[in-house]
Amino acid sequence: MRQVDFLVIGAGIAGLSAAARLARHGKVAVCEAESAPGVHASGRSAAFAHFDMDDPIVRALTAVSMPLLEEPAARRHPALFLALEGQEAALDRVEANYRVWEPGITRLDPQQARELVPILKEGSGGVIGALLDENGRKLDAHAMLEGHRRTLREAGGEVALDAPITALRHDGERWIADTPGQSYSARVVVNAAGAWADQIASLGGIAPLGIRPLRRTVITFDMSPELDVSGWPFTKTVGPGFYIEPEGRGRLLACAMDEHPSEPCDAQPEEEDVALAAWRVEEATTLEIRRIASKWAGLRSFAPDRRPVAGFDRTAPGFFWLAGQGGFGLQTSPAMAMAAEALACGLDWPEGLRAAGVEQAAVSPARFA
Ligand SMILES: Cc1cc2nc3c(=O)[nH]c(=O)nc-3n(C[C@H](O)[C@H](O)[C@H](O)COP(=O)(O)OP(=O)(O)OC[C@H]3O[C@@H](n4cnc5c(N)ncnc54)[C@H](O)[C@@H]3O)c2cc1C
Incomplete structure (x- = not known):
């Protein structure tokens, strides 16, 4: 049984960008079902960043992210x-x-x-x-993913590939997650499984959000x-x-x-x-x-209101949602990773997000209660 502080499920842009930040605060493992990061949504996107987004929160998250989308992973276009x-x-x-x-x-x-x-x-x-x-910014999804993976590795974190989470349970104190080759015991599970986010919740006996x-x-x-x-x-x-x-x-x-x-x-x-x-x-x-x-x-x-979700589940201690990135998951990933770090580690809500008009409640899973 591998002991970690944070077990991140999914090595798409949501999971890897958050993992790179969480690694500053504890031991992180990312489990990815596929044999490479970004095989699903993150590797199939049009990879462009702009403000023609329907939702004001998504536009604000984009605004916070834009200055952080830099060469070589992003170039002005x-x-x-x-x-x-x-x-x-x-x-x-x-x-x-x-x-x-x-x-x-x-x-x-x-x-x-x-x-x-x-x-x-x-x-x-x-x-x-x-x-x-x-x-606007033309994004390079591969460079973004690799950049986060490198940061994570340098901080002592790890990415396990071909490692689908097949079972998830809480033992009263910690989350126990199984993959075919390895089991993990984690203080916090981060559900960054993209299209599979609700399925991961169900695996852990948690009500889905309707992703x-x-x-x-x-x-x-x-x-x-x-x-x-x-x-x-x-x-x-x-x-x-x-x-x-x-x-x-x-x-x-x-x-x-x-x-x-x-x-x-x-x-x-x-x-x-x-x-x-x-x-x-x-x-x-x-x-x-x-x-x-x-x-x-x-x-x-x-998510049902087409806004992204970041925050602990209301009913399941230590189960963190990072889901619903819709058609804006690459361009909002710097801001969402910042939000995930603050919420998962109990830090103050980032001033940059507050200044842009994004409060914790806007992305919280509790809004679907
Ligand atoms: C056609 C298209 C165009 C797009 N254009 C843009 C754009 O121009 N700009 C933009 O910002 N966004 C765009 N997007 C959206 C963006 O791609 C997504 O919002 C983003 O990639 C979502 O990232 P994610 O990490 O949540 O999901 P994913 O990249 O899908 O990652 C989730 C990962 O979880 C893994 N997983 C699932 N179940 C398990 C399990 N049981 N155990 C372990 N791992 C598991 C999956 O294998 C997957 O790798 C576009 C998307 C598409 C499809």
Whole structure:
């Protein structure tokens, strides 16, 4: 039986970013079911950070995180938000929300938007207005995960791979968790199992919070070889539509921003979602997508109010929830790790979070009581 202070379940961005901080306060072990970190949501994301997020708490967590998203795991890259026909009000709303945190954004007319992304259509079905944020961040999920893993290792922590937690019980004082090769005794269990977060709670005899995995599909396709798209902004419609993002010199990533309820699983792309992504892009641009270069799907997991969760369970001492990172788990991970460290270690609530208007109650699992 391995004795640790904190046992973190899941080596995605939530688990590893929190583990790296918790290692300052005690012995940490991370158990990951897969043979590498980031195999699920964290390795399948579009990996971009911006403020076009519906929820004010998510925007505030993003604001706290932005200065901490640094090279080499994050680099500045512009983001362009498009209004298609009928989305004028949504563009106004996104602008107002955005200005709170990024007052330097600028309004563009369709012609100016087309100068940045020349494939955009004007007129019927095309772009009618846009918003440019020069300070978005292109994230490198792998570099983020590896950075946290290194910090954790340097602090004496460990990551066990191929180590699914198969049983979890409280012996009155500590949590006992079993993996096929090793058992752990921990003062605190951190449930950072992403789409499996409710299942982990059930394993420990704890009521689930209602964390819902929603599948989203992404495609990539190649542009004509003479066109260098690497400087194009991350480009997203403010209402239903799509986003596109450069993947190197000659490739674009596209997503129809679809959401389909799913069981926790190794999500796979469905043909109709692949077709929808291509169709939505073709509708609003001059592109004809002849061949899909790659496609994948991932699960974005949401709490019932679509805000993330960090905090001890109300009924189970030492059981800490770090879940519901939805479609913003990479870009909010620095702030969420900070919150998790404070709450799991009984420290003062971080001033940076308070100053941004994020109180403990906003992320607490107790809000679902
Ligand atoms: C298509 C797509 C696009 C996205 N785009 C963005 C974006 O642009 N920006 C952004 O910030 N976010 C984005 N996201 C969201 C982001 O990827 C997630 O919010 C984030 O990765 C969630 O991290 P996590 O650590 O909670 O989950 P995960 O990365 O899924 O990690 C959970 C881990 O727990 C492990 N686990 C489960 N059960 C057990 C068990 N019993 N024992 C041990 N381990 C277990 C799993 O194997 C998994 O590795 C996107 C997501 C998708 C799918």
